Amino acid sequence: MATIKPFRAYRPKKGLEAQIAALPYDVYNREEACTVVKGKPLSFLNIDRAETQFDASVGTYDDVVYQKAHDLLWEMIGRGDFVQEEKPVYYLYELTMNGRVQTGIVACASVEDYQNQIIKKHENTRADKELDRIRHVETCKAQTGPIFLAYRANNILREIILRTKNGEALYDFTTEDGIRHCVWVIDNDSDIAAIQNTFAQIGQIYIADGHHRCASAVKVGLRRREQNPAYTGAEEFNYFLSVLFADEELMIMDYNRVVKDLNNLSKAAFLEGIEKVFDIVEKGEKCRKPAKKGQVAMFFDSIWYLLDVKEAYQSDDPVEGLDVAVLQKYILSPLLGIEDPKTDKRIDFVGGIRGMEELERRVNTDAKVAFAMYPTSIDELFHVADANMLMPPKSTWFEPKLRSGLFIHSI
Secondary structure (H helix, E strand, C coil): CCCEECECCEEECCCCHHHHCECCHHHCCHHHHHHHHCCCCCCCHHHHCHHHHCCCCCCCCCHHHHHHHHHHHHHHHHCCCEEECCCCEEEEEEEEECCEEEEEEEEEEEHHHHHCCCEECCCCCCHHHHHHHHHHHHHHCEECCCEEEEECCCHHHHHHHHHHHCCCCCEEEECCCCCEEEEEEECCHHHHHHHHHHHCCCCCEEEEECHHHHHHHHHHHHHHHHHCCCCCCCCHHHEEEEEEEEHHHCCEECEEEEECCCCCCCHHHHHHHHHCCEEEEEEECCCCCCCCCCEEEEEECCEEEEEEECHHHCCCCCCCCCHHHHHHHHHHCCCCCCCCCCCCCCEEEEEHHHCHHHHHHHHHHCCCEEEECCCCCHHHHHHHHHCCCCCCCCCCEECCCCCECCCEEEC
């Protein structure tokens, strides 16, 4: 069963939270990160992407970059920009986007549970991306970006969350993108025990987002175990920073595809190939979103189409039945020649947060065809993970994004 424990977070001094909180490190490239941190000396992105503190002659993954991240973090802690709780506690972290609210429990999850597949994944990770965060965590001696976990809703946890939110929030601020962020501290001993005991009866926790951060934190913990053969399991390096959301709280947005050419197919041949697997209905120039599972909206040659997969090509398999898998198997691979969407430069992925108009813009500028997907559901994610299977790349897009810098877990 799951071990989800309270911890003594380093968190922003009251009044500095809005200046410190930053979007995750991996939503920016280096140039974008450098622009974002200008004039924002307290932004946590300075620490998460410490290459922003150097000119272009210093590589993103140079040793001095990781050391700079360490120095900036512990300088801020030393001068009181961050404070630490007196005892292990849980926190609630509420995010509100466009009137929609989701609330998670901030805690530390167990390396052991990840190894034993109590914490389940649905994506593969890349060694190079893991290595970056491994070095960041090891050098900083802290986990700075929370892993986004999900669990099936529970009445006891729901009651504690609702009751806690009736009290005064520790933080309440709105970021430039219009997302409201609120934080409460759960320091009541009976609530702490109830949360820990309730999770101890939950058999499955799921990684929703942050597979690379999670894998990296686990590998750092395992290295520390090797370096400390007398470890007891209680050491902080045996746990990693997480925010856990009930499935009923979460919204997965569409993760769409644009392709730069037709793989030398004529328009007629391309549409004919699609018609073998999908029923095609031409919808005209107005944006069309898919309305249900099994339906894809396609923008091609200035026209929107709705594609409905024929019954013969539908599947009950947890992975093969995903809309993104159907698109890959019957259009992207055989027609457009995209065998590996992770590495093929002819395909790009557009998060649903950017809207359907972005797909039109791309087709009108640097792409030939766009596919708008019906969002993968949280139940589909759970089914894939429960079957110990992996989703195709770029299957899920979660919004809003958790901010870094609100909670630091020292290891």
